[in-house]
Amino acid sequence: MAVKKKEQLPLIKIKLVRSVIGRTEKQRAVVKGLGLKKINSEVIRQKRPEILGMIRKVEFLLQVEEVGNDSSRKSQARKGRD
Numbered sequence: 001m002a003v004k005k006k007e008q009l010p011l012i013k014i015k016l017v018r019s020v021i022g023r024t025e026k027q028r029a030v031v032k033g034l035g036l037k038k039i040n041s042e043v044i045r046q047k048r049p050e051i052l053g054m055i056r057k058v059e060f061l062l063q064v065e066e067v068g069n070d071s072s073r074k075s076q077a078r079k080g081r082d
Contacts, residue, residue, distance in 0.1 A: 009047050009048060010046075010066055011044050011066070011067045012044070013043075013067050014062055015062065017039065017062060019061075030057050047066070
């Protein structure tokens with residue numbers, strides 16, 4: 001029985017750039033579900049259909065950019081420490 005190797009999904013950095021004050025409860029719940037709390041807070045998530053759908057619901061509150069995979073992030077972190 002062959003073991004299938006998991007593919008690395010691309011990563012995206014999500015930043016909350018506008019306040020959730022005055023937004024509907026559903027929009028606030030989506031922002032919370034993404035793991036964002038305050039303005040300028042950032043999270044890195046895998047580029048999955050579920051996450052992309054959440055982003056689409058509140059895209060006017062967010063700034064989104066694609067970043068490299070985990071191995072490139074680890075190598076960059078090591079370079080910064082030396």
